[in-house]
Amino acid sequence: MAGVNLVSANFNIVMFTKSKINLNRLLGVVHEKGFNPLFTKIKSVGNWDFEDLQIHKQESDPAEINMLMDSGRITLIFGAVQSIKFVVILNKLETIYETSISFDTKNMDYLDNNTLNDKSRPVYDEITSILLRSGMVNDLLISALGVEVIVDYIDNFNKIILNSHNVMRWVGGIEKDISEIKGYKQVSAGIWDKAD
Known part of the structure; x- marks a missing residue:
């Protein structure tokens, strides 16, 4: 899932939501931040064994991509963006949607480690503010940020956290049952950073 290797380490944003991420809104936020992403290829697979691989046209519109996801296909x-390679993975897990965004850290070496410092924290903070925006927070259950993140959805947030790896920051959306996370400190409402 989040471990699709682009070249070097991947900085991952993994989101679990109650409904599909609005791809037009996501692209709008990216454009608003001054970036113009170029899609180089779109693939879908029938499962995580990459069976039934299909290649789709780069110009596929969000409605086509949503149809792939609704039919049970994992879409990549x-x-x-500029010189930074990325992959977005869209997956429907029964009634929950997973959106994973991985950035190759080759040209962002300040993100190529699992530490929150003066260089990496602003990136984490900017992504967090986007995740907690109106329109996202209403559907966001929980999100994990870090390098080479491994996290799987389970209908128990404590187990998600316990079974995860390499998460530097958790961002809680509508999930209110999280009050304390072992090994993390709450830095703001709904935001927990890995303790030093």
């Missing part, structure tokens, strides 16, 4: 959108 490859691209680049």
Whole structure:
């Protein structure tokens, strides 16, 4: 899932939501931040064994991509923003949607480690503010940020956290049952950073 290797380590944003991420809104936020992503290929697979691989046209619109996801296919959108390669993975898990965004850290070496410092914290903070925006927070259950993140959805947030790896920051959306996370400190409402 989040471990699709682009070249070097991947900085991952993994989101679990009650409904599909609005791809037009997500692209709008990216454009608003001054970036113009270029999609290089779109693939879908029938399962995580990458069976039934299909290649789709780069110009596929969000409605086509949503149809792939609704039909049970895992969709991978490859691209680049400036010199930074990325992949977006969209997956429907019964009634929950998983959106994973992985950035190759080759040209962002300040993110190529699992530490929150003066260089990496602003990136984490900016992504967190986007995740908690109106329109996202209403559907966001929980999100994990870090390098080479491993996290799987389970209908128990404490177990999600316990079974995860390499998460530097948790961002809680509508999930209110999380009050304390072992090994993390709450830095703001709904935000927990890995303790030093």
